[in-house]
Amino acid sequence: MADTTVTLATYNLVLTGSSSCLSILGGIVIFYTYYKLQAIRNFTRTLLVYLTLADVLVSVGHLIAVIRYSCVYSGTPKTENCTANKTTEYEAICIGQSVLTTFSSLASFLWTSVIAIHIWSSVVIKTHKTEAHYMHVIYHVVCWFTPLIIVSILLHKDYLGEDYCYGTGVWCGIKSNLPQGEIEKWMYIADIGWQLACYLFTCFLYIHLKFYLKLHRRPIKLKSITDKLRNEDVNFVAVWMVIYLLRLWGFARFFITTYSDQNTLQQHNMSRFLNFLLIMQSYGDSGQGFWNFILFCVFDKPVRRYLNTWLFRNSEEPERRRLLRDT
Template identity: 25%
Template sequence: MASNVTCGVHDFQCIASIAAIVTCILSWGGCSVIFASWILMKRVRTPNRRMLLYLTIADFFVATGQLMGASWTLNRHLHHDARNSNCSGAHPVCVAQSFVSTLATMSSFLWSMLIAWHVYRSVLVPGTGTYWLDRHRWAQHLLCWGVPLVIVVVALSCKRLGLDTVNVEGNNVPTIASGIWCWIRTCKDDLMIGNRTAPEMPAVMTFYMITGQFWVYLAFLVIPTCYIRTKRRIKPSVNSSSYNSAALFESAQEADRLMTWVPVTLLLLRMWSCVRFVGNIILIFNEKTDDYMLTVLFNQVFLVMQAVGDSAQGFTNCVLYCLLTDSVRIELKKKLGLRLGIGRDTQTEASGPGPGEFSDTRRERQHRDEGSMHPQLNSPHESNSDTEPLLRSSINSRTPT
């Protein structure tokens, strides 16, 4: 047994592992709350919110896989376990975790992009009826689960799922974009470091791209584009003062805010693996792997940021979809028997809606009556009860990087 099993303040791998474990546990809790809201609240069970449920299932497995991987790599790190560090073979636990995390992360990205496209289409192309994927929901599952499954099976058959062992070997060589969990099996000989004849490097880079990085870049393109175009469509309505109720105006304002923060939050959470991937590739090709400052920046500081961002999707979905949505939060508290609300929530539950406030029933009735008076708000308004959580949920997306 190793004599030193402590985690020092300068041990960034240990810090990143602990940060990932804590964030994964929070995401577990967040996903559980979303599942509870689906089970307990019948009005949440709409076809559109069902897509959010599928996204949450993917996020739950992302958190599960990354928690397993972070715990396993932390144990190896603290006990200086050198087994399986020479890339002669991959540990079964590591391979299993990589399989689950990679599959779930790609699925999460696909569900997030599908949700963004659905919101975009419902707002910018109203009244056109359902599109093909709506009428054939099996195709949604084939796309969002089947495509990732095929990719992961190919990676498994090529024996490319496993641990990035470059840093484990103690050569101070930067990793590509792996977090502190297993993803793509990478060895020192796979990288062109002082040796321009690394035949496995193209294959390694290809698997890094098709199992993660490609979906990150695609999500960075699709999700902001859909929400920005939708936001531009409803912006004139938000700025307009021709509303007959505060409820409709608040609904439009909230939809506008969501379509601002969804892509911003996506970028803030998911950018770190992309920065590490590009930065480490540049270091490797320019043979600057001994640059201490850049190595610390890309593979210590940004590693901690990536460990948190890549694991936080389930938790952030819960905060946005449940905790910051008044109607869902209040009803969920009632269903769970929690009567400890304070401030406005307590007053609303105790005395009913006050001046300028609307109960859920009255708000929904006014929305239905006034939707025809503001056709440009029909889709954004419906998001208050149906599409809104989809907007909130598309924050997350993650590679097992």
């Protein structure tokens, strides 16, 4: 592949940076409302806090990537060469950002799957074992230590850093100068494989849950089925679709740039399409924290009522205390 130069448009950096900031702010609101509203602190909401922590770390990593890219490549085109072994300025930051985003993305997929298992089991199987203390410990071991092990192996192999291959973006990740086949293998192990598993697994569980409720002619009032869930927990059914819509673009870019030949990739129409996918990915990869805020704060009536009171202060202080007590 001949070397080409790429300078990401300003809007790519703006989209990634703004999406990251919105997700961090959304995550802070989720943490704050969990702390303030005792009535919403069921086990599902606790799991959401862990998921939100992972999503906030993803956004922090991408925000670091935006700042680093602006410093390193400001006014200088980035040369694409899949065999490049160039050390750039702030290389340690690049590796650190790769560690953070790889770890937290994997953790996010795993916590999303855990929440799906918990809600499906509570409604369909009618078991509360998913809330047991030993299960709680297992969740933490699996969701934090699995990504840690994968990232540690990548660090040991010196596989994390700058990517100069076709379609490179703001962020650092798996290096582009690895032996033949290693990039694809580790992309599956450290990212794409987990994404695909998360999409299929959560999609199946939540769709089965909706059909289960309809076949039993039950209104979607989860609290009437089990007192361990709130009615608003039904919003989790939409999580898999949110992840799909946010991550689809990077998922598609990976398969196109990995399995298409050079002539196809360099065609004008394909180049424009890949640029469109990069624009969408620039927003989507950092966006889950913000959209979780929309689902679980804006679309959660008790939380929305509290936030309206807290933000606009149109209600009397006793009303705020009543919301804290009775939501």
